[in-house]
Amino acid sequence: MSGCQHQWEMTNIQFGFIAFEKCSYCNGVRTYFSVEDTPALGDEYREGDHFWSRVESAQSFRFDLRCKKCGHLEKFYDLMGLLHCTSCMHDCKVEALRQEYEAAKTWILVGFGHLPTATATPIPPYKLDVLSEYFNQRRDTARSRIKILPFNLIEDFSLCKGEFIHDRGMLSLEPPESRKPLL
């Protein structure tokens, strides 16, 4: 393990879209990053036993973090997005931690990996700590701090009304309405 006190910078930034797809056969949900807004195979297509249709498309970006001192690269291709807790479920661990951290002027976000992969293999906690460190290195931490939590703390993902920090509806001609729950 390197002894370097990493100073992180964002690198390999690529703007694109997070595609949210749902299978009409098994009701499964999946997400992935795409540089194109329009899916290559169309809005509805079959893949094996799945019949995928595009539910939502959000403008986003992906990136890696590199240490300015030692060059160590931490890839974040598996990060789908950051979710802001809206305190929708009072018995959720994220809500409990939100209250606890806010008392210490630390604002929490939840780091999501791409579905369904992240359900079985969540983003490792050390990577979320690296990401938190990146944001904290860019602010006066005497005023406030950022802490990114793993998404498996969410009590019931299907009921979660947290909001992703994504750009949704930006390509629509209609003004954006209130955002729908993820599932």
Added chain:
Amino acid sequence: MTTQDVIEKIGLKPLSKFEHREISGVFVSDMLSDVMAGAKSGNLWVTVQTHKSVVPAANLVDVSAVIVTSGKSVPQETVDLATKHNIAILATDLPSFELIGKLYGLGLVSS
């Protein structure tokens, strides 16, 4: 230059409750992803976005204030969330182009 200076010199309307702080530059974008990738701590963020998601985005990159232009109406839930996070939401009827011109005239640049 502080947020208080900019408010007084340009006539911005504070909507949320916050502590004044030093400004490091200006970042102009209506996309949250753009702000997360490019804005810096202490920046003034100029946007027409009013959804409450601007607050966690602003908080994440630690902007000094969010200036909502063009007379866009900011929902109370956005203002309340900003107050809770000590994020300045400032409003102006000026179009973004004119506001940015005034900020540039004050000597503020992108950082």
